[in-house]
Amino acid sequence: MRTMWPRRVAATLVLSGATVVLAAVGWVSRPIPAELLRAGLQPGTVLRDREGRVLRDARAIDGSRRRWVPLERMDPDLLAAFLAAEDRRFYRHHGVDLLAAARAARANLRARRIVSGGSTITMQLARILRPSPRTWLGKGAQLLWALRLERQLDKQTVLEQYLNRLPLGQGTNGVESAASLYFGATAAELSLGQAALLAGLARAPSADNPLVSLHRARVRRAYALGRLRAVGYASIEAGDRAAAEPLLARNGQPGFLAPHFTTRVLRELDRSEQAPPAGWRTSLDLALQEEVESEVGHTVETLADRGARQAAAVVLDNHSGEILAWVGSPDFWADTAGQVDMVQSPRQPGSALKPFLYALAFDRGFTAASILPDIARVYQTGTGPYRPRNYDRRYHGPVRAREALASSYNVPAVELASRLGVGALLNTLRLAGFASLGRNADHYGLGLSLGNGDVTLLELANGYRALANGGVWRPVTWRASDPDRAPEPGRRLASAKASALVLDILGDPAARIPGFGVETPLDFPFPAAVKTGTSRHFTDNWAVATTGRFTVAVWVGNFNGRPMDGVSGVSGAGPLLHRTVLATARRYAPGVLPTPSSTGAVPLAICRLSGMRAGPDCPAETEWFVPGTEPVRRCDWHVAGAVALPAEYAEWAAETEPAVPAGAPATAAAPRDTDRFQIVSPLDGDRYRVPPGADPRYATIALRAAGPGTPVERWYVDGTRFIGARWTLVPGTHRIRALGAGGQRAEISITVE
Numbered sequence: 203m204r205t206m207w208p209r210r211v212a213a214t215l216v217l218s219g220a221t222v223v224l225a226a227v228g229w230v231s232r233p234i235p236a237e238l239l240r241a242g243l244q245p246g247t248v249l250r251d252r253e254g255r256v257l258r259d260a261r262a263i264d265g266s267r268r269r270w271v272p273l274e275r276m277d278p279d280l281l282a283a284f285l286a287a288e289d290r291r292f293y294r295h296h297g298v299d300l301l302a303a304a305r306a307a308r309a310n311l312r313a314r315r316i317v318s319g320g321s322t323i324t325m326q327l328a329r330i331l332r333p334s335p336r337t338w339l340g341k342g343a344q345l346l347w348a349l350r351l352e353r354q355l356d357k358q359t360v361l362e363q364y365l366n367r368l369p370l371g372q373g374t375n376g377v378e379s380a381a382s383l384y385f386g387a388t389a390a391e392l393s394l395g396q397a398a399l400l401a402g403l404a405r406a407p408s409a410d411n412p413l414v415s416l417h418r419a420r421v422r423r424a425y426a427l428g429r430l431r432a433v434g435y436a437s438i439e440a441g442d443r444a445a446a447e448p449l450l451a452r453n454g455q456p457g458f459l460a461p462h463f464t465t466r467v468l469r470e471l472d473r474s475e476q477a478p479p480a481g482w483r484t485s486l487d488l489a490l491q492e493e494v495e496s497e498v499g500h501t502v503e504t505l506a507d508r509g510a511r512q513a514a515a516v517v518l519d520n521h522s523g524e525i526l527a528w529v530g531s532p533d534f535w536a537d538t539a540g541q542v543d544m545v546q547s548p549r550q551p552g553s554a555l556k557p558f559l560y561a562l563a564f565d566r567g568f569t570a571a572s573i574l575p576d577i578a579r580v581y582q583t584g585t586g587p588y589r590p591r592n593y594d595r596r597y598h599g600p601v602r603a604r605e606a607l608a609s610s611y612n613v614p615a616v617e618l619a620s621r622l623g624v625g626a627l628l629n630t631l632r633l634a635g636f637a638s639l640g641r642n643a644d645h646y647g648l649g650l651s652l653g654n655g656d657v658t659l660l661e662l663a664n665g666y667r668a669l670a671n672g673g674v675w676r677p678v679t680w681r682a683s684d685p686d687r688a689p690e691p692g693r694r695l696a697s698a699k700a701s702a703l704v705l706d707i708l709g710d711p712a713a714r715i716p717g718f719g720v721e722t723p724l725d726f727p728f729p730a731a732v733k734t735g736t737s738r739h740f741t742d743n744w745a746v747a748t749t750g751r752f753t754v755a756v757w758v759g760n761f762n763g764r765p766m767d768g769v770s771g772v773s774g775a776g777p778l779l780h781r782t783v784l785a786t787a788r789r790y791a792p793g794v795l796p797t798p799s800s801t802g803a804v805p806l807a808i809c810r811l812s813g814m815r816a817g818p819d820c821p822a823e824t825e826w827f828v829p830g831t832e833p834v835r836r837c838d839w840h841v842a843g844a845v846a847l848p849a850e851y852a853e854w855a856a857e858t859e860p861a862v863p864a865g866a867p868a869t870a871a872a873p874r875d876t877d878r879f880q881i882v883s884p885l886d887g888d889r890y891r892v893p894p895g896a897d898p899r900y901a902t903i904a905l906r907a908a909g910p911g912t913p914v915e916r917w918y919v920d921g922t923r924f925i926g927a928r929w930t931l932v933p934g935t936h937r938i939r940a941l942g943a944g945g946q947r948a949e950i951s952i953t954v955e
Contacts, residue, residue, distance in 0.1 A: 234354045237365065239331075247471060248375040249464050251488040252524075252682045258468075259460035271378045273362040277392045280377060282436075283401035284365065286429040289323040292361070292788035297324040297352035298345055324348040326404070327364040355484060355797050365389075370403050371411030373468045384412060384450055394436060395444035398426035412449040413465050413541055417820055419449055450535060462530030462543045467680050483682045485524030490517065493785045494527040501778040502532045503756060508767040510743075510774060514544035515756040515782050516663050519790075520670050522683040524754065526786070531761075533838075539761045548638040548656035549759070554735030554744045555631065555653040557669065557704045560607045562630045563618050564700035564828075570604040570707060571813035571825045571833060574614035577854040581620060583647050590616040590652070593736075594771075598716070599854045600847065602813050604825070607707050609717025610734070619651035627651060633695035635666040635675050653735055663755035668692075669731070670748040670884045672796060675703035699803060699828050702796040705731040705748070706826065709795065712904040712927065720883055720903070722772055723780035724934075727901060728792040730783065734772055739765040745775035747783045750793025754783050798826035809837040811845070821913040879909040881938065886950035892931050902928040907940045907948060916941040 273281070285292050291299050299322050321329070321344070329349035351608045353362060370380035376398055377389045385396050392400075402422030403410055412419035427444055430436040436444070458464060463486055473481075498513045517527040530543030564570075576598040581588040592598070592612045606614035619627055625643040627650055632639060639655045641644070646655050658679065668675040676692035696704075707713060708731035714724065722734040728749065735744035743758040743766070758774040759766065766774065799805075806827055809820035814833045816822040819840040827833075841845055847855055883906040884890075892901050905927060907914045917924040918939040929938075931954045939949040 206484055225644045234350065239355075247482070249467055250483050251460075251486045251491075252483065253488070254483065255488050257460050257484065257486065257488065258464040261621035270366050271363070271376070271389050273358055276365065276377065276389045277393045279397040280365075280389060280392055280400065281361070283322070283394075283397040283426050283430060284361075284404070286433045286435060287398075287401040287426040288326070290429070290433055292323050293357055295322060297320060297348035297350075300543065313483075315439070320350065323364050324351055324360050327351060327360060327367070330364070330367045330369075337475060368404060369407050372439045372465065373471070374407075393444065393447060394430075394440060395423065395447035398430065398444055399423040399449065402426040402884045408469060414459070414469065416449055416539070416541055422680060423449070423921065438839065456561055460486055460528065461534035462541075462545060463491070463525065463528035463680070465541075466528070466543070466546070470680070480618060484680050485519070485522075485526065485682050486528070486680075487526045487789065490786060490789055491527045491529070494782055495529050497778060497781045497785065498756075499532045500781075501774075504777075505758065505766070505769060505774060508769050508774075509760070509764065510758050510766045510769055511760050511764075512542075512544065513756065513758045513778060514659055514774075515754065515785055516545045516659055517782070518667050518678060518753045520664050520667050520748070520750070520752055523664070523667070523676055523678045524683055525678055525680050526790075527782075542761045544757050544759075544761070545659045547761075548658050549656050549742045549757070550653055550655065550737040551662055551744050552653040552735030552737045553612070553615075554662055554733055554746060555655075555657075556607060556610065556651065557613050557708060557733055558630050558634055558665065558695070559615060559618055559627055559651050560603060560707070561669065561673070561696035561704045561831045562622055562627060563603070563699045565697050565704050566622060567831065568603060568618075569813075569825070569827055569831050569833075570602065570675045570703055570826070571808045572603045573600045573813045574603055574606050574617055575599075575850060576606065576611055576613045577851065579613070579617070581616065581648055584644060585647065588616075588648055590648070594717075597854055599851050600811065604707050604710065604713050604809070604824075605716055607700070607704070608710055609715075610715030611717065615651045616648050619648050622650060624650055630695055631655075631665075631949050633675060633693055634668055635677075636661050636665065653737065659744075659755050659757050662744065663753050665695075666731070666733075666746045666748045666755065667753040668672060668695055668703055669701045670750065670753060670795060672698040696794065700797070702798050703803065703826060703828075706798050707731075708733055711902075715883065715904060715906075718772060720885075720888075723776035724772070726780070726783060726787075726792075728787065730792065731793050732779070734770070734776060736770045736774075740769055741765050743769055743774035745772075745779035747779055748795070749783075750795050751786070751790050752786050752792070754779060754786060755784060779825075801828075803828055804832065806832050808833060809840065812837045812839040814838075879940075879948050880907065881940050881948045881950050882906050882908045884938070884950065884952050886952075888950075888952045889955065890931055890952065891955045892933065901931045903931065904928050905938070905940075907942065910942070910946060913943055914940045 248256060251257055289299065309514065325344050325348040328344050328351060332347050366376040368377070370377070371376055372383055374383050376379040380400055381387050381389050381392055381396070384399070385392065387396070399412070399419060399422070402425055407416065410418040410422045424445060427436065427441045431438060431441050467482070467484060493515065494515050498515055501513045502511060512531055514531060515527065515529045518524070519526055528545055530545045531540050534540045576592070578597055590613050593610065598611060599614065601611060601614055624647060628639060628643045628646065636657045638657045638661060664675070664678050673694055673696035674692040675695050676690050709729055711725050714722065718724065725736070726747070730747045730749050732745070732747045736742070741759060741763055744755070746753070746755045756775050756778045758769065758778060802827040805814045805824050807822045808814060808825045809816045810823045811821065814835050814837040817837045817840055819842065820837050883904045890903065905917055919929060920936055933954050935951060935953050937949060937951055939947065941947055
């Protein structure tokens, strides 16, 4: 009995195996369903703008998305390239290459998962016709279907079906639509290099196609050319000529619009496997897109002599998160680096991250009047001593948080990060959507407050959009939204009060004067919160503006990281931002940003120097405070016209030439002579121009004086008493006179065109 049991088991196994084999043979011998091979390509993915205008037909440029090309009409180089790269024994096997399968099985067993398919062209066709998972069971089903296809079809039919159905990236199916998309050609007229490129895309078309990565596409083309040489189809000389061909050959007009945007959308559709026949209506505004593309091109033309070769811009709708415009480079079709998309390529943003630091500070009890030390200081860090410096290489002594943020001083920002903790700042930035900041707080250190971590332009724009939305972050969308649909739930990165205060500071042109001067491209004829950023050595320029309705973010620099010739965020990205914001405002009303008063903040007169409640001898200024955070102490820095700074500023005061006494902030154009009473804003002889169509409420200039006799007791414009800190521009020539507290007088003349 004991000897019979193994025999019975063996017999059962043999019988079962034979039954499985016979069933498989019978199944393989069955005819292929006619409808399976009759089905042509599915309708293409058509991307339209928000108004329904076609941006991109992903199947073919000419709109013929069902073109089936007979094998005899395909270029011989194309056939050879696919056979060499994908299945060089195609005409010698019956659907399964046993040698390739053995190598793949060995690799899979070692990895304990499917890492190599050993797939023949027939097996790949089987997977296209009957998709199966990348598992052992799925691979077995694919193998059986390959045997069935080879038994029922001749080799030419298998190859024709494969080349007309194979996905080749960017939503294309088949060599005809891929040749049209990448080369503006047909499958009958390809060069050896073009044929090799298409053959190289077969393994990973979504990631390796030249509209996504020129480098990976070049590597895959080189692989296919190497296989062609190995099988003797191409000579070394022919292979070298093919390798020197441009990856993208364009004849005439580009095949589709908004290329970086639509490329990103198609990649997302590939990942989600969504491609309805009716296509997609995207959020993009084509008219705005074309205008922004023009501005990006103009920017690199004007800055070329200063070493700036690239620029990018993105525009978001604040309420819906819709992407209205997306320009990743000046020329998408440039073979050198046009497909690099700086809207989603991480780089260091410099000072553009500071508003999120100050939002955190305001939620932690700091106020816009809090005094921060802008003095020489060394911080001991894990990587050694860290000595931050300002952009102007000067220290400004005690500065209020409003002026420190608006003028983008570095030293106060580092001090603030030191007090709050880099970990807390990093957490706030991640809540604001900066997913690119993937390292820990120790890696970034205090330099994170100055933007030493890489982020993307899209992340930056959406972070500022969150501030405009009351401190709540929500994802962006590329699909046109239903205007009646409520916004998606978001996550809070800062309170509404802190966000409104940050926006108020970023929209305060007077607070920007000490750091940027009187005239900058950051001023707009409507409410806008604006910030710039410049990375070390002038490598990257950033500028962001958010209004009540939309957010614009721009970048200027070089893809290869080459520094520009002294191009800062104001001189480089600033003008591009200004023009892009105005272009957007012509199509979308800017609206009104949240204000401190709308969130319950209260105004209070404070001393401009100390940030305390203003005393009788103080230069007074109105500041906003969240109820309960108002300063209680009256300023004791000013007594009978004298200024007594705290001890921590004594060394700074001794080493610094007096700027403007009584705490009045120095302007970029303020004279060094402070022994006399004088008007420092505007300056004598200044000329101004009112932008066409500008709202008069925002076409204003600050009135400031400095020297003995400040604060100013009275201002006169053209002989008439003027009360206020900002005067609305009126065309003509005007005399402005200031009367100091001690009876001193100063007078200037300006012209407004």
